[in-house]
Amino acid sequence: MTLSIDGAALLAEVEAFHRRFNVFPHEAAYVAVTLWDAHAHLLDCFDSTPRLAFLSPEPGSGKSRALEIVETLVPHPMTAVSASAAALFRAVSGADGRPTILFDEIDTIFGPKAGDNEELRGFLNAGHRRTGVTYRCIGDGGNQTVQAFPSYCAVAVAGLGSLPDTILTRSVVIRMRRRARNETVEPFRARIHEAEGHKLRARLAQWAEHARARVMGAWPEMPDGVTDRPADVWEPLLAVADAVGGDWPRRAREACVALVKASQYTDKHSLGIRLLTDLRDHVLIGIDRLPTIAILDRLNALDDAPWADLDGKPLDNRRLSRMLGEYMTADNEPIRSRNIRTAGGVLKGFVATDLDDAWARYCPPPQAATSATPLPPSSEPLNQ
Secondary structure (H helix, E strand, O other): OOOOOOHHHHHHHHHHHHHHOOOOOOHHHHHHHHHHHHHHHHHHHEEOOOEEEEEEOOOOOHHHHHHHHHHHHHOOOOEOOOOOHHHHHHHHOOOOOOOOEEHHHHHHHHOOOOOHHHHHHHHHHHHHEEEOEEEEOOOOOOOOOEEEEEEEEEEEEEEOOOOOHHHHOOOEEEEEEOOOOOOOOOOOOHHHHHHHHHHHHHHHHHHHHHHHHHOOOOOOOOOOOHHHHHHHHHHHHHHHHHOOOOHHHHHHHHHHHHHHHHHHHHHOOOOOHHHHHHHHHHOOOOOOOOEHHHHHHHHHOOOOOOOOOOOOOOOOHHHHHHHHHHOOOOOOEOOOEEEEEEEEEEEEEEEHHHHHHHHHOOOOOOOOOOOOOOOOOOOEEOOO
């Protein structure tokens, strides 16, 4: 008879193993990575699997080391640095068991000088869901047939910069940074420490066999405000936390809220959403209308914003109008500039109420309000 395994205590050991060799940017990262390690042993219990992404702006931030530690803990690790999409989907559908793909230096695949790599991007997107498949033609000449290759597998990546939006929004993102002088880790020695990680991996696999019935079909309660794609990303991790019990359900939800909130303000999901958010939070605060020239001045003056340098040029009125025109008002009309009467005459500009619906649909919850200098109250829109 096999003795039951204390899942909460086991995950605490896995977390402690990470802490020996990795310095993550916050406590939420340790929780998320530990739960991700465990979820990789239970993939068939979930409808989707989040990608785990260790990203940083500079080399030497511990990304590759984090991936090395993950490699010792997950089932059937497959290190892929320059593997093609064809090699990956054939490995996933192969007879040797579904691998956990570990992709280091992902910036060489999706970086600014690497091209779009649509085939690999398609594989990573399709493999996010259990039903995901990749279709390929097989055979020669006129005897080719279309075959569906399963793509569902756990994927962890590490690299500089960011990722394509479609992958980023399917990921738990850990934004790594270089260790400070007072942050120390234990040197990782593969000949010694890999064996320790493999023992934890074996125990995770044993725990997963007993936990499968509790995890299969689970619908973990989401924290307030976590819906849609973030909920898809975090559902497997929260299900694991609920299955192990202890303080993991609480810690998992706290980590979920922290990382989802961080992603809303640091991940560049859409330049349009960034524009809408900056207009709401920094430009049109306490103002019901503003001429385009004043909007551009305020946007281009924002620190840590992209508007002063878009492809080498500042945001101008044509691009502003084009970007906002992709979103709709509450009356289902494209957002357009309107004539606004100001103390200096009639100017083209935008009215805040026209953006209300887009703000509600696309923007993250507002942060604490920051001050903005309103125009004189004499400004008012004219009927066109």
